[in-house]
Amino acid sequence: MPRILCFGDSNTWGYNPSNGSRWGEGIRWTSRLQLALNIGKDDGPKDRFVIIEEGLNGRTTVWNDPMKPYRDGSAALPMLLLTHRPLDYVMITLGTNDLKSQFPSEPAWIAEGIRKLIGQVKECDNAGHPTPRILIVSPAPMNDANNWASGFRDGRKKSLELASFFRAVAEEEGCSFFEAATVCEASPIDGLHLDEAGHAALADALTKILR
Numbered sequence: 689m690p691r692i693l694c695f696g697d698s699n700t701w702g703y704n705p706s707n708g709s710r711w712g713e714g715i716r717w718t719s720r721l722q723l724a725l726n727i728g729k730d731d732g733p734k735d736r737f738v739i740i741e742e743g744l745n746g747r748t749t750v751w752n753d754p755m756k757p758y759r760d761g762s763a764a765l766p767m768l769l770l771t772h773r774p775l776d777y778v779m780i781t782l783g784t785n786d787l788k789s790q791f792p793s794e795p796a797w798i799a800e801g802i803r804k805l806i807g808q809v810k811e812c813d814n815a816g817h818p819t820p821r822i823l824i825v826s827p828a829p830m831n832d833a834n835n836w837a838s839g840f841r842d843g844r845k846k847s848l849e850l851a852s853f854f855r856a857v858a859e860e861e862g863c864s865f866f867e868a869a870t871v872c873e874a875s876p877i878d879g880l881h882l883d884e885a886g887h888a889a890l891a892d893a894l895t896k897i898l899r
Contacts, residue, residue: 689733692898693740693772693820694718695765695805696781698881699828700743705874705881715884718743720891725899737898740772748785749801759785762801765808774817777898778809781825781868783850784880787840795846799853806861822863823897826851828886829869833876843879866897 694700702716713719722739729735744764746756753759761782769775782805786798802824809822827850830843840846851867858865871893872886882890 689736689738690776691738691740691772691774692721692777692779693742693768693775694721694779694781695761695768696743696779696825697747697785697827698743698745699784700741700781701745702743702887703745703881705878705883711884711887715887716741717882717887717891717894720888721894721898724891724895740775742768742772743781746785747782748788748791749782749798750804751786751791751801753785753788753790762804762808765805766812769809769812769814773813773815775814775820776817777823778820779823779825779894780805781827783854784827784830784840784847787830787843787846789839789841793841793846795849795853798850799857802854803857803861806857806863810861822858822861823894824854824858824863824865825894826854826865826867826869828882828890829873831874831876831879833879864897866893868893 702711704711718739718741725737746759747761750762783798787793829847832844855865871889874880875883
């Protein structure tokens with residue numbers, strides 16, 4: 689029963705850009721991923737993938753947001769690793785919220801935040817099981833068509849730059865990497881969040897990596 693922890697922000701939680709609600713089961717990329725990975729899995733529960741959704745709106749890699757408590761990913765991840773162990777994979781899908789203007793929002797700094805999270809996974813007690821494999825997913829780029837992007841420093845430009853820095857850190861740390869920008873981008877409705885087609889495209893791409 690491969691267990692995959694999906695640790696991310698509002699696009700992992702499933703924020704609907706149209707109305708702020710949560711996309712339902714079968715629409716969120718995490719939900720679609722679990723369905724796709726388990727197609728043809730007829731050998732019982734031991735053969736089935738389990739996707740563990742741990743997405744929080746506004747979550748960053750390492751920064752505390754004075755306006756929104758509990759958003760520091762590095763403060764939350766160690767507890768979640770212990771809660772959900774044993775884990776086979778940890779997928780980290782963060783970076784967008786680090787680009788907010790109140791944080792030191794250079795892509796190189798954000799990549800170092802990703803490195804810290806990788807270190808936490810490597811150091812975790814996985815209940816006697818091997819250290820989980822790690823997949824770093826650079827975020828879907830922002831869309832400047834909406835005013836939400838104005839709260840982010842050079843949002844779209846820097847969101848597109850994250851991938852190269854994340855890829856370098858992933859390679860240095862021996863982790864897998866996927867660039868979400870190759871298959872999707874944020875909806876023009878709010879400039880930050882995935883629409884239904886974006887969730888489907890991301891799930892399809894990740895299925896090919898994990899299957």
